Amino acid sequence: MKNLILLSGPVAVGKTTLKDALVSSCDVGFDYLRSGAYLLKRAQAENRPTDRRGLQDLGDSLDEATDYRWIVDEVALPVMASSEAMFWLVDAVRKERQVEHFRSLRQAKILHVHLTAPESVIRERYRRRAAVGGHALAEYAALINHPNEIESRSLISIADLVLDTSQADTDSYVERIFTALARA
Structure with a gap:
């Protein structure tokens, strides 16, 4: 049986950092599903906008x-079956409905x-990311008020495991995830 970890949380909370740590920590064959890459490829094929908002809109239309x-x-099952x-x-x-499925x-x-993580920590991480990636920090207010971000943050109430990324190091999170997965 395959083991599937679903990550949720606010923008800039550390999902990519944790993904990288999980993938590099496991020597038994670990991979990840790239929903963003799927959306980008589909948006390009359909001549749709490929910026963050355009991909959110495409995801929302696919959700509906x-x-x-x-x-x-379209993302998980085909890739998992081929590996x-x-x-x-x-x-x-x-x-929440994605998690249910x-x-x-x-x-x-x-x-x-x-x-x-505390909002101040997330905001600072986004500020640092914006400085490196050339994004405007003013986008943060609009971003956190987008329905996708609001709903993503609410998934804390249905999670099997909640990790505060301001409290420990990535290695301890990886250990806690594999312990919880073994119990699942």
């Missing part, structure tokens, strides 16, 4: 058209991990 199943049916990897990570679930899979053990 598929009852939030696109991330399971021998036993450990998988979905880098960002945004909606993943939990209904019979061919995988699911662990939903929600990352959180």
Whole structure:
């Protein structure tokens, strides 16, 4: 049986950092599902905007058209079926219904991990990311008020494991995740 870790949490909370740590820590075959890459490829094929907002809008339209199943049916299942990897990570679930669809899979053990941190820490991380990536910090207020961000933050209430990324180092998070996965 495959093991599937779902990550959720606010923008700039540390999902990518944790994903990188998980992938590099596991020597038994670990991979991750790239929902953002799927959206980007689809947006390009459909001549749609490929900026953050455009990809959010595309994801929202797919959510509506598929009852939030696109991330399971069009991203997760095809990639998992074509690989021998036993450990998988979905880098960002945004909606409760997406989590429900993943939990209904019979061919995988699911662990939903929600990352959180104090707002001041998240804002500072976003500020540093904006400085490096050339994004305007003013976008942060609009970003955190977007319905996807609001709903993603609310997934803390249904997570199997909640980790405060301001409290410990990445290695301890990896250990806690594998311990929780073994119990799942």
